[in-house]
Amino acid sequence: MLDALRPYYESTDVGEALPTGLPPRGKSPRKSARHVQAILEDAHALDSNEKLNTSSYVTVVLEPEEEAVALMGLRVNLADQTVYPQSFDIHNRCVDTLAKLWHCPPEADGKHVGAGTVGSTEACLLAGLALKFRWRVWYAARHDAARALGEFPNLACWEKLFRYMDVEPRFVKPTFSGSHAGGRGWRLDPAHVAAAIDDHTMGVVCIVGNHYSGHYDRVDEIDAVVSQVNAARGFQVGIHVDAASGGFVAPFQDVPAWDFRCPNVLSVSASGHKFGQACCGTGWIVWRERRNLAEHVAISVGYLGGKADSYTLNFSRPAAGVYVQYYKFLRLGADGYARIVRNQLGGRAAEMAVARFIRCKLAAMARPGGEKYFEFLDAGDAGCLPVVAARLDPALGLPFDDIDLQHAISRKHWYVSGYKLDFVHPTTGEVGSLFSDLADEEEGEQTTMIRIVVKANLSMAMASDLVAAIDESLKYLEAHGAGFFKHPAHVVHVHKAAC
Ligand SMILES: *Cc1c(COP(=O)(O)O)cnc(C)c1O
Secondary structure, three states: OOHHHOOHHHOHHHHOOOOOOOOOOOOOOOOOHHHHHHHHHHHHHHOOOHHHEOOOOOOOOOOHHHHHHHHHHHOOEOOOOOOOHHHHHHHHHHHHHHHHHOOOOOOOOOOOEEEEEOOHHHHHHHHHHHHHHHHHHHHHHHOOHHHHHHOOOEEEEOOOHHHHOOOEEEEOOOEOOOOOOOOOOOEOOHHHHHHHOOOOEEEEEEEEOOOOOOOEOOHHHHHHHHHHHHHHHOOOOEEEEEOOOHHHOHHHOOOOOOOOOOOOEEEEEEEOOOOOOOOOOOEEEEEOOOOOOOOOOEEEEEEOOEEEEEEOOOOOOEOHHHHHHHHHHHHHHHHHHHHHHHHHHOOOOOOOOHHHHHHHHHHHOEOOOOOEOEEEOOOOOOOOOOEEEEEEOHHHOOOOOHHHHHHHHHOOOOEOEEEEOEEEOOOOOOEEEOOOOOOOOOOHHHOEEEEEEOOOOOOHHHHHHHHHHHHHHHHHHHHHOOOOOOOOOOOOOOOOOOO
């Protein structure tokens, strides 16, 4: 029998290492479709189970109809607006939906300006480019065009947005104690933002919300400070809101204005594949106005016999994410998104309150002597992302840290993030604290933390198992003492295999 026709585990493929490179011409028999699929399925089985991955915000559950729609979109190139006008129309409907959700005023023609991207990273880069060109136009009008080209603008932010853009990063680190009205939390301090702005500042980036802890920057307060600086010094600095996770959560919460309601907000971006509930590879950006954008950031393409602008760094890209996003908008509606947010965060009317449940269970976990294990770094269960961020209380002087805990939890197949709270400056390589006011603390740069993202698929039943896994892991670490993972040679019955 031809090898390719045998059941996979009976074939010679099974005795061979995973192939790299093209099988050479004429030598190897062609593998059957089933065999190739089996090779990929086995590789995939070795990855972590995506439903048990609480370290990422990306949606991993798709209804069968949604998968079918995504597959259909894989064959459609969104860049070909002339050939696939209806698909591009679906894209524009998604942009319009988000613009309305984020209170963006329409252009004179009633339309909104924005783009689908592969994620928030591309969306933020587009926002950054738009800010850069806008700044250059403004600076050239004040000085001269040639000088503006040679100048090096800066961007007040703490993310890596500037990386590809040849601009100076002005990191305004979030403060933990903070003077802002929102109180203690991981947010930008408006006073620090004001101090970072000069006539080379192309914009300020606010985050809704911080992916470490779920806190929202107080865009309303920063907006007021930016207005003051602009008025006092004749600047035109605007704000980009990186709402990668919060863009689909904050609209369904009772929180201060964070979107286009703030007059200096020029653009808002979000990841459709996070709380937008679309599939991986989906992001969005919406701009307040078309002015200055078209000639700098857009490419003009033929569309239904006319011309249309397309804002994107990538040219060819599949329509899968756009299809799934539109599917989710129609399927969930405002009510569905609101219910998902409520279930994750809790609140009086909630049937389940998963993030709060996990936090309360962690808060109750104590050493045999009664000392509580955890301190919390997240924003609680209102007006923030559904995230539980905690660290083992440094005052306990435990012989293991949060990274050890992460490893111990993974024995139960759950994946939680373990982080070091330090920050490597991307241009100087210098290591410091992630927060401007934790640096002075004794343990500042060494502190570790764990974080659990409560995605839509983390049901209460699943969360109960996660909590049990964390409890067992703490007992395990206490029993095995210090450095277990550094010295895994506790194994007896060793032998040196003869091969
Ligand atoms: C996830 C995230 C990003 C990156 O988003 P992608 O969609 O993965 O490209 C950027 N900013 C924040 C605040 C995020 O949470």
